[in-house]
Amino acid sequence: MRPQLTTPATPAAPAAASTAATGAALTVAGLRKSYGPVAAVRGVSFTVRHGEIFALLGPNGAGKTTILEILEGFRARDAGQVDVLGTDPGDRASGRALRERIGLVLQDIAVEPYLTVRETVARNAGYYPAPRDAGEVIALVGLEGQARQKVRHLSGGQKRRLDLALGLVGRPELLFLDEPTTGFDPAARRDAWDVVRGLREQGITIVLTTHYMDEAQALADRLAVISAGQVVAMGTPATIGGRDRAQARIRFALPGDCSPADLPLSAARAEATATGDGLVTVETAEPTGALHVLTGWALGRGTPLTGLTVDQPSLEEIYLRLTAQSRPTETSETTERNT
Amino acid sequence: MATITHPAQRRVNTRRGWRRDAALAWHQVKYEQLSFWRNPQSAFFTFVFPVVIIVVFGALTHGGGRSSYFYGLSALQYYVPTIAAMSVLGSCYSQLAIVLATRRQEGILKRVRATPLPAWGYFLGLLAHCILVSVVDVTLIIGVGRVFGVPLPTHWAAIAVTLVLAASCFCALGVAVASLIRNAEAAPPVVQLVLFPLLFLSGTYLPIHSQALNQVAGLLPVRPLNQALLGPFAEHTGVNWHSLAVLAAWGAAGTLIALRRFRWAPRTQ
Numbered sequence: 001m002r003p004q005l006t007t008p009a010t011p012a013a014p015a016a017a018s019t020a021a022t023g024a025a026l027t028v029a030g031l032r033k034s035y036g037p038v039a040a041v042r043g044v045s046f047t048v049r050h051g052e053i054f055a056l057l058g059p060n061g062a063g064k065t066t067i068l069e070i071l072e073g074f075r076a077r078d079a080g081q082v083d084v085l086g087t088d089p090g091d092r093a094s095g096r097a098l099r100e101r102i103g104l105v106l107q108d109i110a111v112e113p114y115l116t117v118r119e120t121v122a123r124n125a126g127y128y129p130a131p132r133d134a135g136e137v138i139a140l141v142g143l144e145g146q147a148r149q150k151v152r153h154l155s156g157g158q159k160r161r162l163d164l165a166l167g168l169v170g171r172p173e174l175l176f177l178d179e180p181t182t183g184f185d186p187a188a189r190r191d192a193w194d195v196v197r198g199l200r201e202q203g204i205t206i207v208l209t210t211h212y213m214d215e216a217q218a219l220a221d222r223l224a225v226i227s228a229g230q231v232v233a234m235g236t237p238a239t240i241g242g243r244d245r246a247q248a249r250i251r252f253a254l255p256g257d258c259s260p261a262d263l264p265l266s267a268a269r270a271e272a273t274a275t276g277d278g279l280v281t282v283e284t285a286e287p288t289g290a291l292h293v294l295t296g297w298a299l300g301r302g303t304p305l306t307g308l309t310v311d312q313p314s315l316e317e318i319y320l321r322l323t324a325q326s327r328p329t330e331t332s333e334t335t336e337r338n339t
Numbered sequence: 340m341a342t343i344t345h346p347a348q349r350r351v352n353t354r355r356g357w358r359r360d361a362a363l364a365w366h367q368v369k370y371e372q373l374s375f376w377r378n379p380q381s382a383f384f385t386f387v388f389p390v391v392i393i394v395v396f397g398a399l400t401h402g403g404g405r406s407s408y409f410y411g412l413s414a415l416q417y418y419v420p421t422i423a424a425m426s427v428l429g430s431c432y433s434q435l436a437i438v439l440a441t442r443r444q445e446g447i448l449k450r451v452r453a454t455p456l457p458a459w460g461y462f463l464g465l466l467a468h469c470i471l472v473s474v475v476d477v478t479l480i481i482g483v484g485r486v487f488g489v490p491l492p493t494h495w496a497a498i499a500v501t502l503v504l505a506a507s508c509f510c511a512l513g514v515a516v517a518s519l520i521r522n523a524e525a526a527p528p529v530v531q532l533v534l535f536p537l538l539f540l541s542g543t544y545l546p547i548h549s550q551a552l553n554q555v556a557g558l559l560p561v562r563p564l565n566q567a568l569l570g571p572f573a574e575h576t577g578v579n580w581h582s583l584a585v586l587a588a589w590g591a592a593g594t595l596i597a598l599r600r601f602r603w604a605p606r607t608q
Contacts, residue, residue: 072453074604099455106453110446114377119370126366127456129359150377170455 024083025050025174025205026071031080033066040066042229043080053196053206055216058226059323064209065107067226068178071207072104085174100129103172107179109159111166113152117143120151121165128170141165141195157188164195175199177208181215193218213316227323241318248287248312250294252305254280264297265290279307360460367456367464375468385434385472386479389426393418393480397487409546412573419484420568421543424505426476428538428561431469431506433530435513439465440526443517444605452603462514470506477502494571497578501567504583508590512560515593518600537561557582560589 026048033041041063048054056064069075070082073089082089087098111120118134125131138147141161146154154162160180167175180196181189196219199206210216216223217237225233225240233241250270254260260272260280270284284290287310298305376382400414409417442448451461477498485491492498516533520526538544540552541562547553556562563582570576 074449074452096455096457099453104453106446106450108446110450112374112447114374115370119373123366123370124454126363126370127454166450166454 023050024048025085026054026207027081027083028067028071029081031067031070031082032078033063033070033075034078040229041070041077044224044226044229044231045080046224046231046234048205048207049222050205051200051203052221053200053208053219055220055223056207056209056226057211057213057216057220057223057319058209059211062226062323063229064211064226065178068176068207068209072102072176073098100170101173103167103170103175105163105167105175105177105180107182109156109163111151111159111162114150116148116150117154117162117165118147120162121169124166125169130171131169132171134169137165137169140168140198142191157184160184161192164192168199172204174205174207177206179209179211181210181212189215213314213319217315225319225322232322233318237315240315241322243313243315243318246313246318247283247285248310250282250284250287250290250308250310251279252294252308253278255298255301255303264293360457363456363460364463367460368467371464371468372471375472381434381438385430386476389422389429389476390479390483392425393422393483396422397483401487408548413489415484415487415489416573417546417569419480419489420572421565423477423480423572424561424564424568425538425543426480427473427502427505427564428509428534430472430476431509432513432516433534434472435465435469435510436516436520436530437523437526439514439517440520441523443603444523446605448603449605466507466510469510470503473502473506492572493575494577497571497576498568500578501564501571501583504590505564505567505586508560508586508593511590511593511597513593514601515596518597518602521606534561541565558585560586 024047028047029045031041031044032039044063044067046054056067058064066075070077071084071089073095076090084098085101087094089095089098115123117138121134121137125134125137135147138144141164143158143161143165146158151159151162160183164177164180167177177196181192184192193215196206196208208215208219220237222234222236223240224231235241235243238244254274260274263272263280263282265272265282270282270286270290272280272282274280282290282294291310294305396418397415400418403414405411405413405416439448481491516530517526520529537556537559538561540547541556541559542553542565543561547556553562557566563579563585567579567582567586570579
């Protein structure tokens with residue numbers, strides 16, 4: 001199928017592949033995948049370390065799920081190297097051994113309707129060599145109250161929690177979560193985040209996809225922003241896209257009797273621009289100095305700086321900027337640039 | 340594919356693997372049963388339809404003697420094995436094709452594939468389930484026949500062999516059809532479209548006295564099962580190896596198609 005050598009690995013002794021050497025749980029290098037003329041993944045590389053939560057953040061259709069499905073062994077890749085816990089997920093011979101060590105929570109809810117929650121979890125537990133106790137997993141995802149209920153009587157959110165339980169029951173070293181909280185209400189999302197953080201505490205490596213900035217911010221140790229099948233930025237939520245080095249913004253209402261040019265900013269190496277809402281925005285690399293100058297000036301004049309705020313660009317702004325090029329012409333671009 | 344396992348190590352793994360695989364197979368058979376019996380609709384239709392048919396036929400033909408039209412048997416002596424064959428087709432071929440197409444469309448098969456359960460384990464669970472359901476169906480039909488005065492079959496061993504083999508073959512054909520159908524909505528009509536003419540052609544509802552037609556039908560999958568059951572049910576003969584060989588050939592063809600074409604994931608746009 002794939003014109004590529006598969007790593008000769010056996011279930012008993014996985015060959016020392018790249019992850020074993022680097023200590024990474026997962027490595028992807030130069031990954032490519034096209035569907036007919038559409039290039040869905042165009043040369044993606046990243047590494048996930050043991051015990052961290054790694055997020056693939058990107059808009060719908062960016063290629064996140066395709067990447068995840070290749071890592072999970074559901075799709076064959078066109079090119080590139082993939083190594084998951086020392087195994088090539090495209091290698092069918094070692095598929096069962098790999099499946100025993102990873103947990104998958106897919107995007108769509110798909111559970112048999114007529115079994116109870118406990119029966120469903122116990123059934124899947126039987127597929128693994130060293131499963132968790134069914135009751136323990138049910139409690140972990142907060143479904144104790146529904147353990148004896150038939151799956152078809154569960155709400156959508158409860159079904160997704162059952163899905164998570166099925167991903168965890170095999171005691172995975174590595175857990176894939178494909179958009180784990182899509183469709184959750186805010187309280188349920190926070191609960192789900194707590195569960196995911198709890199899993200990290202237990203040493204489970206987690207790879208998740210999301211198109212929610214706040215989710216990536218709240219959960220991820222590191223993240224890659226995916227846009228039109230490529231990694232456009234990688235880093236921690238605090239540093240991604242140069243967020244930590246970005247200019248700080250000081251905002252306040254300009255006193256009625258002066259213009260931005262009147263502000264004493266030349267010494268602070270800052271620039272002020274008036275925005276339509278009567279506020280002025282001062283951008284500076286040294287917010288401490290600029291603030292000192294501005295507040296001194298204001299106190300000297302006896303006019304307080306009303307509505308004063310200081311912030312860095314939010315992850316959302318960085319994300320929108322990073323994915324801006326691809327968004328308006330996403331379809332035409334992906335079809336044109338096929339490889 | 341090259342493997343670099345040390346021979347001794349491999350032997351240990353195989354032995355441990357064997358025991359685990361057997362436990363896994365039993366586990367899957369158990370839960371497949373549980374899913375089936377929990378679904379009131381599937382349990383109802385699987386058992387009620389064949390029983391209703393045989394009761395209706397029994398009521399219609401009750402008291403009729405042996406006739407040459409039914410090859411020297413009473414009408415119900417003829418219908419008990421042919422309706423038994425039909426019930427096997429229903430629970431193995433039709434049900435399995437529809438269930439698999441539905442489970443695939445709903446993403447349940449993909450979810451199964453996400454676990455370490457090997458494909459053979461999953462299909463073994465389904466096969467064991469289909470054989471069990473067939474046995475229950477055939478027993479019910481024999482019971483109804485008894486109520487209407489049909490003598491009990493004499494060659495139970497031959498019936499058992501025929502049932503297991505036929506159930507396996509029709510399961511393979513069911514999986515093959517599920518492999519060729521793309522969406523779940525198409526499954527019931529396609530399954531019926533294939534089955535209904537075959538049942539008529541094979542003499543399930545009315546005996547066929549055209550030699551040419553019987554020769555053609557004898558090469559298709561349904562008539563051989565009718566013949567293989569008529570013998571041990573009503574004619575005091577044993578296993579009909581010739582008919583079972585034709586069935587086995589169809590089963591092999593079905594398996595081949597299933598191996599090459601079966602897909603676990605729902606179709607993506």
